[in-house]
Amino acid sequence: MHIRALGKVYEDGATVVRQGEMGDCMFVIQSGKMEVVREDEGKETRLSVLGSGDVFGEMALFDRQPRSATVRALGQARALTVDKKTFLRRVHEDPSLAFRILENMSKRIRSLDGELAQLRSSLGQPDNNRT
Amino acid sequence: MSMQLDNGSRAGVIGGGPSGSLLAYFLLLFARRIGLDLAVDIFEPRDFTKAGPVGCNMCGGVVSESLVQALAAEGINLPPEVVKRGIDSYVLHMDVGTVRIDTPRHEMRIAAVYRGAGPKGMSDTGWRSFDGYLLELAKGLGAQVINSRVDSVTWDNGRPRINVRGGFSQDYDLLGVAVGVNTAALKLFEEMGIGYKSPKTTNTYISELRWGQDLVEKHLGSSMHVFLLNIPRLEFAALIPKGEYVTLCLLGHDIDGPLIRSFLEAPPVRECFPLDWTQPEEFCHCSPRISISGAAHPFADRVVFVGDSGITRLYKDGIGAAYRTAKPAARTAIFRGVAADDFRRYFWPACRAIASDNSFGKVVFAVTRQIQQRRYARRGVLRMVSREQRARNRNPRMSMVLWDTFTGSAPYQDIFMRAIRPFFLGRLMLDVASAVVAPGKGTG
Ligand SMILES: Cc1cc2nc3c(=O)[nH]c(=O)nc-3n(C[C@H](O)[C@H](O)[C@H](O)COP(=O)(O)OP(=O)(O)OC[C@H]3O[C@@H](n4cnc5c(N)ncnc54)[C@H](O)[C@@H]3O)c2cc1C
Numbered sequence: 001m002h003i004r005a006l007g008k009v010y011e012d013g014a015t016v017v018r019q020g021e022m023g024d025c026m027f028v029i030q031s032g033k034m035e036v037v038r039e040d041e042g043k044e045t046r047l048s049v050l051g052s053g054d055v056f057g058e059m060a061l062f063d064r065q066p067r068s069a070t071v072r073a074l075g076q077a078r079a080l081t082v083d084k085k086t087f088l089r090r091v092h093e094d095p096s097l098a099f100r101i102l103e104n105m106s107k108r109i110r111s112l113d114g115e116l117a118q119l120r121s122s123l124g125q126p127d128n129n130r131t
Numbered sequence: 132m133s134m135q136l137d138n139g140s141r142a143g144v145i146g147g148g149p150s151g152s153l154l155a156y157f158l159l160l161f162a163r164r165i166g167l168d169l170a171v172d173i174f175e176p177r178d179f180t181k182a183g184p185v186g187c188n189m190c191g192g193v194v195s196e197s198l199v200q201a202l203a204a205e206g207i208n209l210p211p212e213v214v215k216r217g218i219d220s221y222v223l224h225m226d227v228g229t230v231r232i233d234t235p236r237h238e239m240r241i242a243a244v245y246r247g248a249g250p251k252g253m254s255d256t257g258w259r260s261f262d263g264y265l266l267e268l269a270k271g272l273g274a275q276v277i278n279s280r281v282d283s284v285t286w287d288n289g290r291p292r293i294n295v296r297g298g299f300s301q302d303y304d305l306l307g308v309a310v311g312v313n314t315a316a317l318k319l320f321e322e323m324g325i326g327y328k329s330p331k332t333t334n335t336y337i338s339e340l341r342w343g344q345d346l347v348e349k350h351l352g353s354s355m356h357v358f359l360l361n362i363p364r365l366e367f368a369a370l371i372p373k374g375e376y377v378t379l380c381l382l383g384h385d386i387d388g389p390l391i392r393s394f395l396e397a398p399p400v401r402e403c404f405p406l407d408w409t410q411p412e413e414f415c416h417c418s419p420r421i422s423i424s425g426a427a428h429p430f431a432d433r434v435v436f437v438g439d440s441g442i443t444r445l446y447k448d449g450i451g452a453a454y455r456t457a458k459p460a461a462r463t464a465i466f467r468g469v470a471a472d473d474f475r476r477y478f479w480p481a482c483r484a485i486a487s488d489n490s491f492g493k494v495v496f497a498v499t500r501q502i503q504q505r506r507y508a509r510r511g512v513l514r515m516v517s518r519e520q521r522a523r524n525r526n527p528r529m530s531m532v533l534w535d536t537f538t539g540s541a542p543y544q545d546i547f548m549r550a551i552r553p554f555f556l557g558r559l560m561l562d563v564a565s566a567v568v569a570p571g572k573g574t575g
Contacts, residue, residue: 003217003353004211004212004214004215004216004217004258004374005214005217005239006208006209006214006217006239006240007217007238007239007240008236008237008238008239025236028203028204028208030208031211052208053208080199080200080203080238080240081200081236081238082200082203082204086196086197086200086201087200090197090201090204093455093481093484094458094459094462096161096458096462097204097205099164100204100205100206101204
């Protein structure tokens with residue numbers, strides 16, 4: 001089946017993007033699962049598990065900051081890259097191409113909001129920053 | 132009469148190839164995003180589940196790197212059942228040698244697909260047609276597919292009316308024309324009194340060669356094989372691996388029998404073919420027409436032409452051009468209106484961008500033709516690419532120029548601008564000069 005699929009195969013545990021490195025593309029998972037982990041002071045925290053159709057690394061398309069987390073394959077997985085240059089050229093012609101990415105980012109912000117609220121309530125802090 | 136689409140409006144799309152399906156898909160997607168209740172009918176007589184010509188929109192079936200990426204960004208990921216072969220490289224064949232050029236990221240980013248259910252007699256059935264897949268996407272958003280050929284289009288109180296054989300007819304608030312250039316239906320639209328004139332076309336040739344899975348893997352692997360040969364009227368020739376089959380695709384000016392024969396007999400082509408393979412008596416082949424210019428007046432009040440029947444990209448990435456015209460047509464209709472003036476302001480610029488890029492394309496192909504005709508120039512190109520590939524050069528200028536020209540991955544203007552940079556030209560001159568002085572060295 002592999003010859004028919006698009007993108008690149010990552011074996012179990014293979015790193016697709018590494019936290020702290022600069023990136024010039026985003027990824028779209030074609031098959032399998034990948035985990036997003038954040039490394040802080042030598043400690044790893046899993047932020048999420050992504051599956052087929054999910055997008056990651058999109059922040060690199062818009063800012064020039066290093067990757068904010070590491071993404072690794074969970075079992076064999078396949079991902080397709082979308083180049084920053086190709087993407088931005090198309091977005092220039094057709095801004096609505098960024099809609100899916102915005103949708104994705106807004107979903108992520110929503111879930112972060114939820115997690116932040118939970119964290120605050122478990123720490124007994126009032127949630128006074130949200131609008 | 133309002134020139135906006137409102138709740139309850141109807142759009143009729145003639146043709147369910149890539150441009151028709153994508154037009155319907157984006158109309159429905161944008162309508163959904165703004166909460167507009169829109170009905171979309173697609174008229175398509177082909178059955179994309181049938182093997183052979185009845186289910187096929189005759190094409191090389193290469194979905195370009197840039198389109199694969201754009202579709203992925205749209206959330207449309209081509210599934211493995213649709214991709215007959217992922218392509219990660221191409222091999223350039225010339226009489227002076229052969230060189231392989233890999234994708235910059237060593238990744239399968241080009242999809243080789245069948246537009247229909249594949250050649251007649253195909254034994255492998257675990258996969259789907261590309262056009263059928265796009266049509267299903269549009270259906271998934273609510274498009275109705277009417278499996279009929281449109282016989283005539285008339286006007287009814289300023290609204291286009293679609294009539295099909297057997298008596299069905301319906302008025303629409305918007306008519307999307309996506310019939311391609313391989314149909315007699317183009318005449319219907321030339322007679323509608325809107326000034327439309329269909330694009331100029333020329334003959335091409337496609338055949339499906341059944342080598343069997345093992346021979347295809349052994350001889351072609353995951354590469355598209357392209358040929359730069361000194362054969363008059365031939366602009367581009369490629370062998371595209373697709374499972375047990377190979378698609379042979381010849382583009383140029385009025386490709387005919389003698390040209391096909393001189394191509395098949397050229398030594399670089401013969402070397403690519405399995406030694407004892409012979410073409411069976413019966414095999415799937417066709418001579419579809421390809422558009423080589425844009426249509427005149429591809430829009431009017433309530434009418435818009437997308438894909439090949441409007442404008443396409445010269446020789447390469449026609450499916451990409453179908454996407455690049457269908458989406459702005461849908462965006463204009465949903466967010467601006469369906470008057471000719473709306474299409475002129477918001478849709479026509481997308482067509483113009485393709486047309487002006489095609490002018491650069493003509494120059495790129497004229498230069499390629501010059502290289503094709505001069506042995507020392509071919510040697511020079513081969514030297515430059517071979518060195519870049521051997522050195523795994525970080526900036527393989529010639530390889531990328533050829534990659535983008537042959538795969539349709541970048542605008543022609545971009546290719547042209549890279550090719551006239553002094554460093555590029557200087558390097559090429561040096562390689563051509565060395566090829567003249569020492570013709571035997573540094574190739575292949
Ligand atoms: C030899 C050759 C090789 C090519 N190779 C490639 C390639 O590798 N990659 C690439 O991107 N492009 C390629 N192209 C270009 C590509 O085929 C076209 O750009 C693309 O098919 C355009 O899509 P479309 O939807 O506009 O038209 P089409 O694909 O032609 O679809 C038109 C549809 O309209 C339907 N139709 C026609 N008349 C009627 C009617 N009266 N009523 C209802 N329906 C009707 C037809 O059945 C058909 O389904 C190639 C073209 C040729 C000729």
